[in-house]
Amino acid sequence: MxxxxxxxxxxxxxxxxxxxxxxxxxxxxxxxxxxxxxxxxxxxxxxxxxxxxxxxxxxxxxxxxxxxxxxxxxxxxxxxxxxxxxxxxxxxxxxxxxxxxxLSSFQLDDAQRGFSYQKKGPLDMRMDLRNKTTAAKIINKSSENKLAQIFREYGELRQAKILAKEIYSRRKKEEINTTSQLLKITEEICRWRPQKGKTHPAARVFQALRIEVNQELxxxxxxxxxxxxxxxxxxxxxxxxxxxxxxxxxxxxxxxxxxxxxxxxxxxxxxxxxxxxxxxxxxxxxxxxxxxxxxxxxx
Ligand SMILES: C[S@@+](CC[C@H](N)C(=O)[O-])C[C@H]1O[C@@H](n2cnc3c(N)ncnc32)[C@H](O)[C@@H]1O
Incomplete structure (x- = not known):
């Protein structure tokens, strides 16, 4: 292996x-x-x-x-x-x-870094641990419009607006701090069936957040x-x-x-x-x- x-x-x-x-x-x-x-x-x-x-x-x-x-x-x-x-x-x-x-595989494979929707961990996603902004902070504190913009622009996610709306409403009841919570919401909103060549919507959501956290562009x-x-x-x-x-x-x-x-x-x-x-x-x-x-x- x-x-x-x-x-x-x-x-x-x-x-x-x-x-x-x-x-x-x-x-x-x-x-x-x-x-x-x-x-x-x-x-x-x-x-x-x-x-x-x-x-x-x-x-x-x-x-x-x-x-x-x-x-x-x-x-x-x-x-x-x-x-x-x-x-x-x-x-x-x-x-x-x-x-x-x-991102390197070294970062993606480490569950504690929170980069991968396939691994249970905190919603962190900072490449530089000196950075004060984590993915959880963005998910829990950004406006609904800002979240929609991130998902649309960086993730090219069709359901950007409704996903942002759902996150905004759910976080009032409970903070969203883990990769599993975000994966669950994404899967509920963006219905998806595995198909060859199709990217899981959570991959887009996670990539978009990562780009925003690290200001990659x-x-x-x-x-x-x-x-x-x-x-x-x-x-x-x-x-x-x-x-x-x-x-x-x-x-x-x-x-x-x-x-x-x-x-x-x-x-x-x-x-x-x-x-x-x-x-x-x-x-x-x-x-x-x-x-x-x-x-x-x-x-
Ligand atoms: C795709 S990996 C590079 C892999 C490398 N070429 C190799 O073969 O091992 C990208 C790396 O760039 C780093 N990185 C991303 N943005 C950076 C920045 N603005 N300044 C310095 N390093 C950055 C990440 O932490 C990551 O380790």
């Missing part, structure tokens, strides 16, 4: 090839997770160094262990990647930048613009996203940075269409099914 804490890096070969990680220099892994991509960069290229970031301290402790064989070529920071442009890093040595957005565009402008010519930037809104932000920001309508074009886009996992990868790793990879090169 696969270890509970295993996380299979998504689109690994495509990332390494498009980032051209054989080149000597520093690679910024902005969402290092358990170090799946980074360990392969370090293993395959003896002249590569990695600076890794993650907002999840628990994951970072595990990563430190996983990357022990390469300890002299790795630096880890417990930080939101959105702060990278303000850090004292020698940006001129950067060759590649990787963002593998979203915030300043993604600003970060991408800043980091591209801080790094030298030929630096490659690879972004894997798992959500259509996320992918749209990446696509539009890369388009803007590649356009000559601005000051000047800063990048050339290496992936005319997003790279998606082959059938074989999806069969081996279901989490990969919605991944989209876009890569650019600084000019």
């Amino acid at each position: 696969m270890s509970q804490q295993a996380h299979i890096p998504v689109l690994l070969e495509e990332v390494l090839s498009l980032l051209d990680t054989q080149r000597e220099g520093v690679y910024l892994d902005c969402t290092i997770g358990l170090g799946g991509h980074s360990s392969e960069i370090l293993r395959r290229s003896k002249n590569a160094q990695v600076i890794g970031f993650d907002i999840d301290e628990k994951a970072l402790m595990k990563t430190k262990e996983n990357l022990k064989p390469f300890a002299d070529r790795v630096t880890l920071y417990h930080s939101d990647f959105r702060y990278i442009p303000e850090l004292k890093i020698d940006f001129s040595s950067i060759r590649g930048i990787l963002l593998d957005l979203g 915030k300043d993604l565009d600003a970060f991408l613009e800043k980091i591209v402008k801080l790094t030298p010519k030929n630096t490659r930037t690879a972004v894997i996203s798992f959500h259509s809104l996320e992918d749209r932000i990446i696509k539009q920001t890369m388009k803007k940075l590649a356009s000559s309508k601005q000051e000047r074009p800063f990048i050339t886009i290496l992936t005319k269409k997003p790279v998606t996992p082959a059938k074989k990868e999806i069969e081996a790793n279901f989490r990969a099914r919605s991944a989209k990879l876009r890569v650019s090169r600084n000019i």
Whole structure:
């Protein structure tokens, strides 16, 4: 049986090839997770160094262990990647930048983190435990309209409005603090029969809440613009996203940075269409099914 804490890096070969990680220099892994991509960069290229970031301290402790064989070529920071442009890093040595957005299996599989509707636990969903806002707080304190907006925009849930209404009315009688309570309400409101290729409505509800708790879409565009402008010519930037809104932000920001309508074009886009996992990868790793990879090169 696969270890509970295993996380299979998504689109690994495509990332390494498009980032051209054989080149000597520093690679910024902005969402290092358990170090799946980074360990392969370090293993395959003896002249590569990695600076890794993650907002999840628990994951970072595990990563430190996983990357022990390469300890002299790795630096880890417990930080939101959105702060990278303000850090004292020698940006001129950067060759590649990787963002593998979203959640790792390590986080999803831990019932106590509350990310999964399939596991009984508290409605927490914070990637960064320093964050004061939990999913329970959002569910119990947000207005009915705000809840509907979260479910509609981030979850693309058809029943967003009636689910928000139901949550609003039930929480007056009893606080909703567990994954099981939220799953039960969702299943009652969004009638659903298992069908091949159909996502359980609770997956949408939980994903939407997670995006709101962690403010996952915030300043993604600003970060991408800043980091591209801080790094030298030929630096490659690879972004894997798992959500259509996320992918749209990446696509539009890369388009803007590649356009000559601005000051000047800063990048050339290496992936005319997003790279998606082959059938074989999806069969081996279901989490990969919605991944989209876009890569650019600084000019
Ligand atoms: C999909 S996982 C990365 C997995 C990694 N590529 C691997 O192969 O092991 C995404 C990671 O990004 C982290 N993360 C999400 N948002 C972040 C942010 N704004 N700043 C830093 N890390 C973030 C999460 O905590 C999670 O560990």
